[in-house]
Structures are given as structure tokens and as C-alpha cells.
Amino acid sequence: MKSNSNGTPAYILDASKILINDSDASITARLRVNQKSQYEELDLKMWFYQNGIMRTLIQEPSSTRFRISEENLPVVDEQLIPASNLTNLVLVNSTHLVVGNLNHEDGTEVYTYTVKFDHFLIT
Numbered sequence: 001m002k003s004n005s006n007g008t009p010a011y012i013l014d015a016s017k018i019l020i021n022d023s024d025a026s027i028t029a030r031l032r033v034n035q036k037s038q039y040e041e042l043d044l045k046m047w048f049y050q051n052g053i054m055r056t057l058i059q060e061p062s063s064t065r066f067r068i069s070e071e072n073l074p075v076v077d078e079q080l081i082p083a084s085n086l087t088n089l090v091l092v093n094s095t096h097l098v099v100g101n102l103n104h105e106d107g108t109e110v111y112t113y114t115v116k117f118d119h120f121l122i123t
Contacts, residue, residue: 011120025082052111
């Protein structure tokens, strides 16, 4: 059984369930844990926006029990512009996926996000 350093179960991204949606610049997938727990599977959705912004939502399948308020966030949804052609920015291999070449509009920065499948982690 896999767990992280503090003993809580490690979630694993199921690579067979990855879906890339260019219309809203999102990636959806399923997280699972290798031990019996209240949350054996969770839904993952990540949205990618211009200027390197990424938002992530992890929740129980078919449920929205708790969600962090979007009030007082520095950027609101109406200000966000989805990344163009997300499919062309994503590379998936057997251990992780990479979303790269998200450029800041002023050209000063390029953002890359790596999502590891085993011991789920976004960097």
C-alpha cells in the first residue's frame, strides 16, 4: 500500500481516464487510492488560462459537498481567457503529463505544469 510521508493514502492519477477538452481548456481525470477509505475515487479537473493561470478542482464523483469560496480571489472567472489549443500544449507519457508553453501575454514568462500519475502531484 502506498502512502505519503505522514501516513495518509497517496492518490494515483488513472492515466486511462485523461480527457483533454479544447473548448474550455480543461483536463479531466480520475484519482484513486490503493486502500479502503471514504474517498476511494475522486474526480480531477484542471483549467488552463492565458498568462499561465491554472485552476484545479478535486471532488467526490457526482457530488459537490464542499467548495472553497471564489470570493476575494485576486482573479475572477470573468477575467480569465482559456488557453488556446490545449491539446497542442499537452504531452502525456507513462508516468506523467506536461502542459507547457503557457506564455504570459507580455512575453516575459513561460509556464509549465507537470502532473505526476503515481503519488499524484502537480508541480
